[in-house]
Amino acid sequence: MVFDLGVLVSEPPKYPTLPDYADSLTLSHAHLDHSGMAPALYKKQSLPIYATELTFQLSQVLQEDNIKVTEQQGYPLPYNPKDIQKSITGRIAMGYRQPRNIHSGISMQLYDAGHIPGSASPLLELEGRKLLYTGDINDKDTRLLAGADVPEADILVMESTYGDRLHPLRDSSEKALLAAINNTLDAGGVALLPVFAVGRSQEILMVLEKLDAPIYLDGMAKLATKITIANGGFVRDALELRRAANHSTWIEHDHQRRELTNEPCVILTTAGMLNGGPVIQYMRSLAGDRKNSILLTGYQVEGTNGRLLLEKGHIIDPDTKGRLPVSASVRQFDFSAHADQKGLLEIADKADPSEIILMHGSPEATAALEAKLSEEGYKVHAPEIGETIEL
Ligand SMILES: [Zn+2]
Ligand SMILES: [Zn+2]
Structure with a gap:
C-alpha cells in the first residue's frame, strides 16, 4: 500500500x-x-x-x-x-468516515484533514490496531474549511511542516490583508494578489466578499473555484463560497487584462509563487508603479520568483529571462494551510497514540517538534529518507 x-x-x-x-x-x-x-x-x-x-x-x-x-x-x-x-x-x-475493506483484514477510513478542499487523513485498521497518516493537516477553522477531524490511533504518522513555528490568528491575517488592500485602493493603485489555485484563492475570495471594490479572478484559480463549488460538500459553506465567487469578475481574455490595470481594483491570479501564468503579465504592467502593491498570501519556496521578490525585490520574466524590477510595495501574509507547532501537539493529544512518526518537514522543523513531543512523554521517531520502520 x-x-x-x-x-x-x-x-x-x-x-x-x-x-x-x-x-x-x-x-x-x-x-x-x-x-x-x-x-x-x-x-x-x-x-x-x-x-x-x-x-x-x-x-x-x-x-x-x-x-x-x-x-x-x-x-x-x-x-x-x-x-x-x-x-x-x-x-x-471515498467519502469521509466511511470504512472500506481495501485489503484482506485491512480497513481504511478517510478523515477530513482541513488542509485544502477534499484533503483527507487515512486511518488504517488491522487486527484492532490503528494507524493514522495525517497527510498535510490543519486543525484550525478557516472561512473556507473546518479544522481537521482527528480520530484516535495507535500509531500516528504526522506531518511537521511548521513543527518549529506558530502562526498568527487567522483573523489578524485577514485584517492585515484587508488593511493593505484598502491602503492601495485609497492611493489609487491596484492590489495584485498572486494566489495558489486550490484552496487559497477560494479562501481569499471569501475574505474579500465584503470589500467595496472591483475584484477580478484570473488563471487556474477559476477552474479550481468552479470545481470546488461543484463539490460544495467539502467546504464549510458552499453557498457563501458561491456568493464570494459571484462577487468577483472572471477574466477570460488578454484585452481584459490590459484594461484592468488602469483603475483601482484587486486582482487574484495564479501562479501563487509567480513562476508563470497570468500573474506575469500583470507584473509587467503593475510592478513598476509604487502606488500598486503585490500581496502574497502563501509560502514562497526557495528558487521561485516569489522568494526572489521577497529577498531581492525583483522577479525574472520567464519569457525574456530578463530581470523585472519592482517598485510596487511587496508584503506577505500568513494564511498557512498547515497546523503550527501548537496545533500539531493538539493533534497528537487527540489521536493519543503510543508511537509517533514524523515526516514532511525541514530537518529543523521536524527536530523541534520531535523534542516537544518527547518532552510531553510521547515515543517519537523522525526517520531518514529511505529508512525502513517495523510497526
Ligand atoms: Zn505537502
Ligand atoms: Zn498540501
Whole structure:
C-alpha cells in the first residue's frame, strides 16, 4: 500500500523512485507533492487509487498543468496527458468516515484533514490496531474549511511542516490583508494578489466578499473555484463560497487584462509563487508603479520568483529571462494551510497514540517538534529518507 506519490516541483523537477509493486495507492490530497506521480505508477501497473472525489478532480487539473509547465521548461515528462486519462480507470472515490475493506483484514477510513478542499487523513485498521497518516493537516477553522477531524490511533504518522513555528490568528491575517488592500485602493493603485489555485484563492475570495471594490479572478484559480463549488460538500459553506465567487469578475481574455490595470481594483491570479501564468503579465504592467502593491498570501519556496521578490525585490520574466524590477510595495501574509507547532501537539493529544512518526518537514522543523513531543512523554521517531520502520 502506498500513501501519496508526489513530485518535487523545482527546476529541474525531481521524481521519486516508483515501488516495484503496490497493492493500492491512497492520495491524501491534490497538491502535487502528494499526487503528482500517481499517473506514473498507474502507467507502470494498474491498481486501485483511493481518494475523495474532489481530490481526484483537483489533482487531475494540477497534474495536467504540471505536465504543460514541465514540457515548456524542456524537462523529461514522467507521463503524458493520455496516462492521466488512463489512471482515471483506477479511481475509487471515498467519502469521509466511511470504512472500506481495501485489503484482506485491512480497513481504511478517510478523515477530513482541513488542509485544502477534499484533503483527507487515512486511518488504517488491522487486527484492532490503528494507524493514522495525517497527510498535510490543519486543525484550525478557516472561512473556507473546518479544522481537521482527528480520530484516535495507535500509531500516528504526522506531518511537521511548521513543527518549529506558530502562526498568527487567522483573523489578524485577514485584517492585515484587508488593511493593505484598502491602503492601495485609497492611493489609487491596484492590489495584485498572486494566489495558489486550490484552496487559497477560494479562501481569499471569501475574505474579500465584503470589500467595496472591483475584484477580478484570473488563471487556474477559476477552474479550481468552479470545481470546488461543484463539490460544495467539502467546504464549510458552499453557498457563501458561491456568493464570494459571484462577487468577483472572471477574466477570460488578454484585452481584459490590459484594461484592468488602469483603475483601482484587486486582482487574484495564479501562479501563487509567480513562476508563470497570468500573474506575469500583470507584473509587467503593475510592478513598476509604487502606488500598486503585490500581496502574497502563501509560502514562497526557495528558487521561485516569489522568494526572489521577497529577498531581492525583483522577479525574472520567464519569457525574456530578463530581470523585472519592482517598485510596487511587496508584503506577505500568513494564511498557512498547515497546523503550527501548537496545533500539531493538539493533534497528537487527540489521536493519543503510543508511537509517533514524523515526516514532511525541514530537518529543523521536524527536530523541534520531535523534542516537544518527547518532552510531553510521547515515543517519537523522525526517520531518514529511505529508512525502513517495523510497526
Ligand atoms: Zn498540501
Ligand atoms: Zn505537502
